[in-house]
Amino acid sequence: MLSVKVNDGLNVQANRELYSSYLYLSMSYYFESIKMLGFAHWMRLQAGEELVHTMKMLDFIAANGGRAKMLPVEAPQFTWASPLDAFKHVWEHERVVTGLIHALVKVAEMEKDDPTIQFLQWYVKEQVEEEESSDRVLKKVKAAGEDKVALQAADRMLGERQFRFPRGFEIFPYASQR
Ligand code: FEO
Secondary structure: OOOHHHHHHHHHHHHHHHHHHHHHHHHHHHHHHOOOHHHHHHHHHHHHHHHHHHHHHHHHHHHOOOOOOOOOOOOOOOOOOOHHHHHHHHHHHHHHHHHHHHHHHHHHHHOOOHHHHHHHHHHHHHHHHHHHHHHHHHHHHHHHOOOHHHHHHHHHHHOOOOOOOOOOOOOOOOHHHO
8 A cells, every 4th residue: 555645756757757758759740841851750669668657657546556647748949959959858858857857756765665665676777778878878869969871870860669568558459459
């Protein structure tokens, strides 16, 4: 059974994960509008990953005697000055999310909630990977600078990214139960 503080904290974090998905979707359409379809593809998959992060957290709440609550999701930024501006935003955003996850671990520790502390370790590790991957992309885009050919090469490379929804986190997980 989750305490009210842990339940509330998990609901707020699930909301931030959903906001992350919304933010990356906004970036995906920004890149589509400037015809950088590889970057748009990368962002769309990133939005999918964030949706998995959201659902995993809401499912944990529901499976542990809590109540998953949908909170309002704010509108993300609509446009960016350049690809570099957008990827800087990704990197900064992921650092903020890392801070939020660590703060949530502290709440679970104060509540002596071992299952939630264990559960959140997945997010702690995931954030290390998210910061590393956004840093890698940011460095690539920075190195390309104003060079159109180098930017197009980075765009092609990011267009090769693959992602599959893990089993159990499909968008329509109930389809086979009907
Ligand atoms: Fe789920 Fe990128 O934080």
